[in-house]
Amino acid sequence: MPRDESTPASHNEITHSTADAVVQAGAHRGSLDDLDSLASAAAAADGVIHLAFKHDFTDYAGAGRSEHAAVRRVLDTIEGSDRPFLLASGMASGAR
8 A cells, every 4th residue: 555645754664765776776785694695796896885784782792793704705805906895884972
């Protein structure tokens, strides 16, 4: 059933809609746990923009290890090429 345009879309609807549009434009949507898929996509890409992070705050160290492994695999894949790599990151702070 189509959404009534007068009703604001939920965050999930916007997020999934935007992600789908980016994939349709040619981006690879994968998993930080599927290193082979990430390497394959990086090998076929003109460049890589890494935006992923596991937001599992019950195992923050594990999330960091997963991201490190994924970034290392992508960098190993494109090493020696002239293809760019861009990593977006954030920093959590407990300051108030």
